[in-house]
Amino acid sequence: xxxxxxxxxxxxxxxxxxxxxxxxxxxxxxxxxxxxxxxxxxxxxxxxxxxxxxxxxxxxxxxxxxxxxxxxxxxxxxxxxxxxxxxxxxxxxxxxxxxxxxxxxxxxxxxxxxxxxxxxxxxxxxxxxxxxxxxxxxxxxxxxxxxxxxxxxxxxxxxxxxxxxxxxxxxxxxxxxxxxxxxxxxxxxxxxxxxxxxxxxxxxxxxxxxxxxxxxxxxxxxxxxxxxxxxxxxxxxxxxxxxxxxxxxxxxxxxxxxxxxxxxxxxxxxxxxxxxxxxxxxxxxxxxxxxxxxxxxxxxxxxxxxxxxxxxxxxxxxxxxxxxxxxxxxxxxxxxxxxxxxxxxxxxxxxxxxxxxxxxxxxxxxxxxxxx
Amino acid sequence: xxxxxxxxxxxxxxxxxxxxxxxxxxxxxxxxxxxxxxxxxxxxxxxxxxxxxxxxxxxxxxxxxxxxxxxxxxxxxxxxxxxxxxxxxxxxxxxxxxxxxxxxxxxxxxxxxxxxxxxxxxxxxxxxxxxxxxxxxxxxxxxxxxxxxxxxxxxxxxxxxxxxxxxxxxxxxxxxxxxxxxxxxxxxxxxxxxxxxxxxxxxxxxxxxxxxxxxxxxxxxxxxxxxxxxxxxxxxxxxxxxxxxxxxxxxxxxxxxxxxxxxxxxxxxxxxxxxxxxxxxxxxxxxxxxxxxxxxxxxxxxxx
Numbered sequence: 117x118x119x120x121x122x123x124x125x126x127x128x129x130x131x132x133x134x135x136x137x138x139x140x141x142x143x144x145x146x147x148x149x150x151x152x153x154x155x156x157x158x159x160x161x162x163x164x165x166x167x168x169x170x171x172x173x174x175x176x177x178x179x180x181x182x183x184x185x186x187x188x189x190x191x192x193x194x195x196x197x198x199x200x201x202x203x204x205x206x207x208x209x210x211x212x213x214x215x216x217x218x219x220x221x222x223x224x225x226x227x228x229x230x231x232x233x234x235x236x237x238x239x240x241x242x243x244x245x246x247x248x249x250x251x252x253x254x255x256x257x258x259x260x261x262x263x264x265x266x267x268x269x270x271x272x273x274x275x276x277x278x279x280x281x282x283x284x285x286x287x288x289x290x291x292x293x294x295x296x297x298x299x300x301x302x303x304x305x306x307x308x309x310x311x312x313x314x315x316x317x318x319x320x321x322x323x324x325x326x327x328x329x330x331x332x333x334x335x336x337x338x339x340x341x342x343x344x345x346x347x348x349x350x351x352x353x354x355x356x357x358x359x360x361x362x363x364x365x366x367x368x369x370x371x372x373x374x375x376x377x378x379x380x381x382x383x384x385x386x387x388x389x390x391x392x393x394x395x396x397x398x399x400x401x402x403x404x405x406x407x408x409x410x411x412x413x414x415x416x417x418x419x420x421x422x423x424x425x426x427x428x429x430x431x432x433x434x435x436x437x438x439x440x441x442x443x444x445x446x447x448x449x450x451x452x453x454x455x456x457x458x459x460x461x462x463x464x465x466x467x468x469x470x471x472x473x474x475x476x477x478x479x480x481x482x483x484x485x486x487x488x
Numbered sequence: 489x490x491x492x493x494x495x496x497x498x499x500x501x502x503x504x505x506x507x508x509x510x511x512x513x514x515x516x517x518x519x520x521x522x523x524x525x526x527x528x529x530x531x532x533x534x535x536x537x538x539x540x541x542x543x544x545x546x547x548x549x550x551x552x553x554x555x556x557x558x559x560x561x562x563x564x565x566x567x568x569x570x571x572x573x574x575x576x577x578x579x580x581x582x583x584x585x586x587x588x589x590x591x592x593x594x595x596x597x598x599x600x601x602x603x604x605x606x607x608x609x610x611x612x613x614x615x616x617x618x619x620x621x622x623x624x625x626x627x628x629x630x631x632x633x634x635x636x637x638x639x640x641x642x643x644x645x646x647x648x649x650x651x652x653x654x655x656x657x658x659x660x661x662x663x664x665x666x667x668x669x670x671x672x673x674x675x676x677x678x679x680x681x682x683x684x685x686x687x688x689x690x691x692x693x694x695x696x697x698x699x700x701x702x703x704x705x706x707x708x709x710x711x712x713x714x715x716x717x718x719x720x721x722x723x724x725x726x727x728x729x730x731x732x733x734x735x736x737x738x739x740x741x742x743x744x745x746x747x748x749x750x751x752x753x754x755x756x757x758x759x760x761x762x763x764x765x766x767x768x769x770x771x772x773x774x775x776x777x778x779x780x781x782x783x784x785x786x787x788x789x790x791x792x
Contacts, residue, residue, distance in 0.1 A: 122592040126581065133580050133619075324576035328635070331540045333566040334593045487561065488543055 119334065123342030131346060137312065145304045145354050149361045153296040163247040166193030166201040166210035173221035179258050183214070188250045198235075205237045212236050212247050224262060286371075286454045293366045298449035299422040301358040306416065306442050309351040309385050311409055313392025316343055317484070318405040330486040340481050344389050351385040352378070371456035380452070380462060384445050384469050390476030391441070397483040416442040441472050490554060491515045492643050492674035493522070493539065497548030500534045500697075508534040510697040511548060516643075516676055516690070521669055523688030524678040525782070531697040532678040533573060536647045539676070540570040553642050566594065569641035571632045573648040573678075579621030583612055583631055586620050587638060594639035604671065605634045608664055626657030633664065637673075644668065646677040650684065662687050682783040693786050700789040708785045714738060714750040717758075718778040721747075721770050730768040736761070741787060748784060 131137050165183065169176050184191050192209050195201040204210035215233035223230040234251060238244040287294045320326040329339065355378075362368040370377055392409065399405040419426075419433060420442035426434060437443045444465045451457035493516035500509040509531045516522040524532045537543035539552055541561035549556065555563045577586045587609075591598045602609075608630050615623065620631060629649055636644060646665075650658040662684065665675055677688070685691045686705045693700040693708070701708055721727035727747055731740040736756065740749045751761075758775055765773050 119593060119595075122589060126578070126585070126589050129585065130578065130580050323579070324572060324574045325578055326576075327542065327572045327574075328570070328576045328590075329593070330542055331565055331568065331570040332590070332593045333562065333595070487541055 119338050120341060120345075123338065124345055127342060127346040131350070140312075141308055141350050141354055142357065145301075145308065145358055146361055148304060149297065149300060149358055150365060152300050153293045153366065161188055163189050163212060163243060163250070164192040164204075164210045165189045165212045165214060165247075165251075166195055166204045167191065168195050168198060168201050168213065168215040170218040171216050171220035175221035175224060175262070176216045179216065179255070182258055183251065183254055186250070186254055188247075202235075205235070210237070211240070211243055212251060214251065225266060294368060294454060295450070296422075297362045297366050297368055298453045299420075299446045301355065301362065302442060302445040302449050303417055303420070303422060304358060305351055305355050305381065305385065306388050306445065307413060308354045309347055309388040310392045310413065311406075312347045312350065313343065313389040314395045314399075314405045314409045315392075315402050316347070317393060317396035318399050318402050321399075322401055336481055336484055336486065340393060340477070340484065343393060344386070344477070347389050347392075348382070348385050351389070352381065355381050368453065370453040372452035372458065376459055376462070377449070377452045380448050380466055380469070381445070383466060383473060384441065387441050387469050387472035387476055390473055390480055393480040394476050394483065397480055416440050419443070421446050441469060444469055490518060492518045492520075493550070493552050493676060495535070495539070495548070495550045498535065498538060498545050498550050499547035500531070500538060500543065501546045508697050509538070509545075512692075512694070512697070512699050513548075514692050514699060514702045516674055518674050519669060519672045520689040521665060521675045521677060521687070523685055523691040524676065524694055525680075525682065525685045525691050525786070526678075526694035527680055529696075530694045532694060533647055534697075535694075536570070536572075536645050536676075536678065540568055540645055541565060566639070567642050569636035569639070569644045571636045571644075571646045571649055573651065575628050575632060577620050577628075577632055577635060580619060582617050582619050583623070584616040586631060587634055590635040591638045596639050598638060601638055601640045604637050604640055604668075607667060608637075609634050625653050626660070629653055629657065629661060630664075633661075637668070641673065643674045643676065646675065648678050648680065650679060650681065658684075682781065682786065685782040691782070693782075693789055695790060701785070705782055708782060709780050712780040712785050712788060715754070716778050716780050716784060717749045717751070717756075718743070718746040718776055719749055719765075720745060720772075720774040721765070722772040723770065726768070727765070727770045727773070730765055730770050733768075734761075734764060739788070739791070743783070746778070748778065 167180055167183075169180065180191070183189050189212075193201055193204045195204070198213070198215060201210065201213045201215075205213065213233075213235040215235075217230070217232065220230050220232070232255070234248065236244045236248045317326070320329065359370070391412075395408050395412075396405055399408065418424075419429070419437050419440055421437070426437050426443060429437065448457075448462050448465050451462060493514075495515065496513050497511045498509055498513070499507070499511050501507050512531070512535060514522075524535065526532055534543065538545045539550055539557060541557055541564050544558065549558075551557065552564050553567055555567075557564060578589070581589065587598055591600075612627060612630055612634065615627065620628065623631065633646075633649070636646075650661055653661065658681075665677065665687075669675060677684075679685070688705060690702065690704050691708065692702045703711070719727060719731070724742065724745075724747065728740065728742060731737050731747060731749055736751055736753060738750045738752045740747055742748075762773060762775060
């Protein structure tokens with residue numbers, strides 16, 4: 117115990133004397149949580165639309181004003197020919213073209229139907245997809261309004277239709293901040309913990325202090341624990357800071373039990389730190405450790421379900437995600453913070469993460485050799 | 489008396505074909521200063537790392553304090569002190585913190601063995617709150633020695649402790665080693681400086697992983713077979729060239745401001761040599777008999 121206590125004392129002293137680490141632990145997460153959720157917004161606004169109105173009727177005017185007043189679209193072209201409008205797509209000034217044919221109003225009233233033409237620039241897939249969907253929705257809405265005006269309500273019952281009304285649970289206003297903040301916090305905790313742990317032992321190798329440590333009778337697991345615990349504490353500090361930022365700036369208060377949240381993060385940190393330590397036992401220089409850690413972090417983050425949903429990945433990618441600790445944390449964070457999930461709901465994830473922790477740390481202790 | 493270190497046919501091969509240590513054998517008596525003398529890359533550090541259980545040997549065996557370096561590495565780790573060639577204490581911890589830290593991981597306290605390091609630590613005392621990284625080179629060496637001594641090791645391994653240290657500090661450092669020797673601590677020290685060899689009780693001259701000779705410095709010097717002469721001239725280069733061409737000369741090489749020469753004849757005719765040199769156009773010669781040094785022995789051994 118005395119050895120561990122002294123090891124911890126030493127590690128904390130070194131951490132507090134290293135300003136860069138302190139800045140990394142305290143300032144960086146706060147800044148990232150302030151900036152990233154604002155920028156990483158899936159909501160597509162400001163879709164540029166070019167409209168060719170061949171009808172110039174009151175209905176076509178109504179449709180256009182409905183589209184522009186929806187808030188999603190910006191009218192960047194009001195053209196007389198498709199050719200002209202297409203030039204706008206080519207110069208990237210328009211994402212969508214809507215062509216209203218001649219006789220739009222007349223045919224709608226007389227023949228109960230009319231076709232309109234939408235052309236979408238699909239280079240930016242997300243924008244194209246969502247823009248198309250939004251526009252179709254608006255037109256459908258417009259259609260409903262027109263029908264209400266033209267068809268007497270008494271006759272309404274004759275046509276069958278399914279009306280869909282949806283309500284969004286756990287995030288009623290589809291606020292992307294609510295969705296992004298727990299995920300980004302999960303990544304911050306992973307990055308701080310993983311990188312600090314990976315670089316620390318390697319630093320001792322690089323500076324040469326490990327030589328001196330290795331000739332001492334110090335036990336391997338003491339040494340590893342002495343490295344693990346300080347970063348575990350730092351990881352929890354980062355997490356707490358993140359929760360405070362989420363609460364102050366985004367008004368996100370965990371719905372579920374906060375102790376459950378901390379318990380999960382505690383186990384998770386053990387797994388991530390173990391992973392960092394494992395990498396550091398394989399590397400000789402901080403540069404190597406940095407690049408290897410970076411490689412894994414990229415994979416973990418991009419396949420962790422923060423930016424793209426794991427459910428929509430191909431089967432092999434889903435299988436890979438099973439081995440991605442970050443995906444479990446992001447999942448559980450969202451479950452507890454947004455949904456208020458209880459202990460039983462996260463039991464599976466907790467078990468898997470605990471297994472990761474045991475494997476990574478065990479492997480790290482095994483792989484750390486005092487003799488070469 | 490039991491030997492502190494016994495090395496038998498110890499070998500280390502890196503990357504399958506780079507032999508760093510080639511069947512080295514020597515033994516260190518208890519309470520003596522043993523010097524491994526050799527140029528950079530001779531294999532000194534590899535031998536140290538094998539003896540301190542940091543590196544597994546590829547052949548041969550070695551015992552430290554009676555314990556095998558492979559089998560009984562745990563016992564060895566708690567009874568040797570090792571000071572690597574590169575300063576390897578925590579630069580961001582203070583002098584005091586470093587010392588305390590190493591005391592604790594050896595399961596001891598600074599107070600317990602303070603008598604061992606007292607003389608050295610007293611010089612560090614004024615700087616005890618200074619970070620180790622901010623100390624001067626000589627001070628760093630003293631601190632490293634303190635940390636290596638704090639658990640009262642029975643064998644102390646010092647890998648090039650005086651490399652890069654100023655001459656005054658070097659002298660002080662050797663004074664300290666003598667005091668430690670008086671405490672019955674066996675010391676194995678490596679150095680590339682030949683002048684330090686005379687301060688050891690026994691030395692092993694080592695080159696390219698092979699030991700050329702193991703003996704006391706006096707014996708090594710005594711076993712030098714020829715008489716050695718020192719010659720000085722105005723023009724060193726022409727002097728060396730002339731000596732080289734002279735068939736009476738057995739060996740000649742530059743040695744500081746002199747050239748050291750050994751002759752084939754046991755009692756060479758010095759006046760004949762002077763005349764020869766003058767004929768060769770080497771002016772202002774100063775020829776005299778000189779003492780053999782360790783360096784001369786080393787050069788001789790290297791040429792054989």
